[in-house]
Amino acid sequence: MEFTQYQEKAQTTAQYPNIGKNPYYPALGLGGETGEVLNKIKKIMRDHDGIITDEFRADLKKELGDVLWYVSALASELDLDLNDIAEANIEKLFSRKERGVLKGSGDNR
16 A cells, blocks of 8 residues: 555545644644554563564554554644655655765754
């Protein structure tokens, strides 16, 4: 599935106030879902010696799907296309790789 196709399908499931004029709701949801991913990873480290079982992998797959949904919803609210976002990100990363600046800090390196 292409990102744009996912974004279009995901948008049909959106149910929150002022869809189309509300980037805040999906941004907050993205933060919450990201926290859920991190919490599951923390528990794997704490309670299971860092061993990721098939069950944990399945749980993380679901949570990462929720993260993707909120990324998609936020992109839609900002009138951005997920394919364009993905392509621009890969271009940025490969440019950094070619220039030897993958490591380091700063958005504009």
